[in-house]
Each structure stands twice: as C-alpha cells, then as structure tokens.
Amino acid sequence: MTYANVGWLGAAPGRRDDLVAFLTRPSDELVGAGCLLYEVGTSDEHPDRVFVVELWTSAEAHRASLELPSVQASISDARPLLSGEFGGDRFTVVGSPLRA
Amino acid sequence: MTYANVGWLGAAPGRRDDLVAFLTRPSDELVGAGCLLYEVGTSDEHPDRVFVVELWTSAEAHRASLELPSVQASISDARPLLSGEFGGDRFTVVGSPLRA
Numbered sequence: 001m002t003y004a005n006v007g008w009l010g011a012a013p014g015r016r017d018d019l020v021a022f023l024t025r026p027s028d029e030l031v032g033a034g035c036l037l038y039e040v041g042t043s044d045e046h047p048d049r050v051f052v053v054e055l056w057t058s059a060e061a062h063r064a065s066l067e068l069p070s071v072q073a074s075i076s077d078a079r080p081l082l083s084g085e086f087g088g089d090r091f092t093v094v095g096s097p098l099r100a
Numbered sequence: 101m102t103y104a105n106v107g108w109l110g111a112a113p114g115r116r117d118d119l120v121a122f123l124t125r126p127s128d129e130l131v132g133a134g135c136l137l138y139e140v141g142t143s144d145e146h147p148d149r150v151f152v153v154e155l156w157t158s159a160e161a162h163r164a165s166l167e168l169p170s171v172q173a174s175i176s177d178a179r180p181l182l183s184g185e186f187g188g189d190r191f192t193v194v195g196s197p198l199r200a
Binding site: 024038091 | 102104106108120123124125126127130131135137138139140141142143145146151153155189190191192193194195196197198199200
C-alpha cells in the first residue's frame, strides 16, 4: 500500500536554502528504493522550515531506504543544516479522487 | 510554481471511513482545476483523522478551486463528517531529488 511521509525539517539559522539544495540533489537511488514522489518546498509563513512530501511503494520500502549506506551518509551530512526541530505525519494512502 | 497542501481533517465520532469515502469520490473537475495529485490516507496512530496530500499547478489554482460550485457544495456536504479539528501546511514546491 502506498505510504506517505509528509512534514517539515527546521533549518539551522541561515541554512534553509542550503538544506533545500541538499534535499533536492538528484538521486537515482530513491526510485530504485521504492520512492514514487519526493517534493521539497518552502513557505514564507515558516521561513526556517523546509517541507517535504514523500510517497513510497510501502512503509517497508521507506523504512528500508533509511538503512541504505548513502542515505545514512546523507543524514549525517545534513546534521549541520538542521535545527533539530521537525514535525509531520506518516500515513497509508487509501485512495484518490483522481483515480476511478 | 507547484503548490502543496498537506494536512489532516478530524472526523466526527465514528465517521472516519465515511469521510475517506467522501474525499475519494472520483472527480473529473479537480484535474481541470489544476490538481496534479490528491492522495487520501489513514493512520492507526491517529484513528480519528483523515490525511490528505494535494499538489496543484499553483496557489491560485488551489484557491480558485475552493470557489467552484461543486467544491462549495462538497464542503457543505462534508460538514457532518468533520469534528472541526484540522492541521497541516501549505508550501511552494521548489524541487525534487527525483528530477534532474
């Protein structure tokens, strides 16, 4: 079942745009790991946050992706860009009005 | 610029699955209004919420969709299914690691 991970990451002071650049670096590996959609965004309402919407083929695919060596390295590399605050939700997709 | 509206709606007691059914009724009109993606989901962690991820061609398209007579009627029809609680974020998409 398609799995969604949506939320935001707090950026360290002055590092929001660096965090955006980091999160949007092209990755061939994500699709192979089961990532269907990964959109990164910003909002004037919360200028110190970077927003992310991810869709995965399954909760298991998402969980497994976090164990990939390249993803582990990324998480470590991202640390100086993060404030440590974050929020969001994870849920199972059950339908769409765009599909019959 | 692609615009994202992500969040959750609280369901009235016992009405979560009715709210899911309501939000996933097929709609031809959404695509015409600029809706690129509309995924509806649930989570055992928050059994009284229905989660939604929407992507739109622009913030203006999303705003204009809320004025469509059919959408206005839907909002009114949905009222008995809602607890009145809701949460979420709106943001502008600035990139994706899945696109070069």
